[in-house]
Amino acid sequence: MDALSALKMMAGSQVGGVQNAVSATTATTTQAIPAIELQQLNTDVPVQATQAASSTSGAGFDNLLGNLVNEVSQKQTAASDTVSGLLSGKNVSLHQAMISMEEANISFQMMVEVRNKLLDSYQELMRMQV
Amino acid sequence: MINALFSDSSYVTAKKMLDVSVLRQEAIASNLANVETPNYKRLDVASSFESQLQSAISSGNSASVATMQPELAVDTSAVSGRADGNTVQLESEMLRLNENTVENAAETELINQSMAKIRMAVTGKS
């Protein structure tokens, strides 16, 4: 297969790995994991389905990254709204401001970790001997 | 993806209970401020809220827990032990004050623990 879909597959498995660690600590995962990882675990799925999944996983993965960035920026704006509400004396209590700041922080770290893993995957790929 | 990180039901419930305990602190402050005011009726978190919260938790739907709004209401079960109609009793109100402070500390600790878990899962370090 070509370099781009190989990159997407490796990046997909890296993101899937982070996702699985997170889902081990939370009760549910609501976001679809890139199809590759799930398909490889599911022995019922025929090989053709795997190939079809690899061609659609490119589009799915772009959406995944876009959604991640959107959600992180939503958390950040919610945090800054809460903090400015607290400072201007509106009925926001201190603990709400602290919690939303910390959640925004964790979300941002999540995005940074995803970026790091993608970068590592890319560099790993580039080091491969042709 | 981010919302899934924070949708653990015990975390959502702890956040809501923290809101409730801060609200209750305000009710207790108002009650103790008015302990000598004639005909003052004591306030507390609305008792209907407690039962709604129980059913929301047992249904397992953390989204419905997150949208609940606790409110203060006059405590109809309080009786007046005094001639002036004031229903605040100093000793029990002080006990509630202490109990509420401990509850607040407990919920804050739960929230901190949940956040530490999430942070560990995301970054791999504590």
Next chain:
Amino acid sequence: MINVLSGIDSTASALDAERVRMDVISQNIANVNTTRGLDGKPYQRQEVVFENVLKAQQSSLDSNLVSGSSPEMVQIARIQKDNRPARMVYNPGSPDADAHGMVAMPDINIHEEMVDMIASSRSYEANLAVAKNAHSIAMQALSIGKH
């Protein structure tokens, strides 16, 4: 004002009101033997009347309570003179004695004033405890997310 201490308006108003009440009680006790006041008559006992008020809101967004409602505060409605009649005591040697040798003394019962003083200081201490707990709750909130 930043809302870091929840319910502090109620508590502050109560501390002020109880302080005024204690001042009035001490004034009553100090004047238990005053037979001639500023108006020439015996000292008239004073008492305070508390009332429960809602803090006036500057705007609907200005509520600083989590509950979104205005804080319930207490204030002194008025300091009123008691209208008990003066006690007449037989004391012909006193400069304020009337034709029958009776002196009009203020009708202040020390025990009653002491009981009021105790109730007032209990309420004052209770409100101090509330303020302390509000402080500890705020410090707890500040430690959220620290690692």
